[in-house]
Amino acid sequence: MKLLSGAFGSWRPHVALSPCIETGRLVLRPLEPADAEAVAAYLGDIEVARWLVRVPHPFTTKDATDFIGQCCTTCDLGTAATLGLVMRGDDRAIVRGIVALHSLDTRPEVGFWLGRPFWGHGLMSEAVDATLTWAYANLDIDAITAGAFKGNVASLAIQTRQGFEVVGMSCRPSLIENRLLDHVDTRLTRARHAARPWRP
Numbered sequence: 001m002k003l004l005s006g007a008f009g010s011w012r013p014h015v016a017l018s019p020c021i022e023t024g025r026l027v028l029r030p031l032e033p034a035d036a037e038a039v040a041a042y043l044g045d046i047e048v049a050r051w052l053v054r055v056p057h058p059f060t061t062k063d064a065t066d067f068i069g070q071c072c073t074t075c076d077l078g079t080a081a082t083l084g085l086v087m088r089g090d091d092r093a094i095v096r097g098i099v100a101l102h103s104l105d106t107r108p109e110v111g112f113w114l115g116r117p118f119w120g121h122g123l124m125s126e127a128v129d130a131t132l133t134w135a136y137a138n139l140d141i142d143a144i145t146a147g148a149f150k151g152n153v154a155s156l157a158i159q160t161r162q163g164f165e166v167v168g169m170s171c172r173p174s175l176i177e178n179r180l181l182d183h184v185d186t187r188l189t190r191a192r193h194a195a196r197p198w199r200p
């Protein structure tokens with residue numbers, strides 16, 4: 001994995017939290033206003049959105065534009081890093097999913113989603129692996145939390161592979177279902193990340 005800091009186009013939020021990370025198949029880079037259409041298209045898919053806590057349905061281009069603006073604000077505040085997944089060699093640099101590190105000032109948490117046409121090829125495993133490696137190399141944090149609504153086998157498989165441990169159960173709101181759902185809470189410490197023998 002190659003880490004490149006900073007430069008991506010002319011739109012550039014907080015440099016420390018806007019890396020450009022290259023993996024074997026992907027470039028992970030900060031979101032830009034021009035990504036709104038792609039984000040809306042993939043996140044507007046209920047099969048993606050129903051597994052996420054704060055996503056309304058339908059999810060419009062305006063929602064995506066607002067979301068990208070919020071990502072820019074939290075990046076500037078130093079509390080979150082939100083990276084879009086682009087296939088290497090994609091000249092149009094279309095964002096196909098997102099990995100985000102939230103609450104970096106309090107209780108760092110990672111979240112992610114991928115457009116449905118791209119599921120099942122190990123892309124998110126690759127993206128999450130690179131993001132966690134970047135986070136522990138560049139941020140002063142001791143642990144990262146995650147989790148998933150009960151039944152989200154793919155998400156929990158990715159987390160287990162990375163070394164996340166289940167630390168409990170909670171209830172979290174689903175905007176789409178308009179109720180609280182059972183949530184599996186997980187955690188990856190810096191020590192477990194450093195000691196991991198596993199790779200995606």
Ligand SMILES: CC(C)(COP(=O)(O)OP(=O)(O)OC[C@H]1O[C@@H](n2cnc3c(N)ncnc32)[C@H](O)[C@@H]1OP(=O)(O)O)[C@@H](O)C(=O)NCCC(=O)NCCS
Pocket residue numbers: 047048049051052111112113114115118119120121122123124125126147148149152153154155157158161
């Ligand atoms: C979760 C998600 C990001 C996975 O992306 P992906 O690129 O398809 O994941 P990968 O190909 O890296 O697969 C991850 C693991 O899940 C397994 N998996 C994938 N889809 C699965 C399914 N439907 N049922 C069971 N296992 C599945 C894979 O076999 C793999 O397991 P392994 O590492 O033990 O081989 C994608 O399905 C998604 O965006 N879902 C909706 C949003 C979401 O759930 N986000 C996470 C919220 S906590």
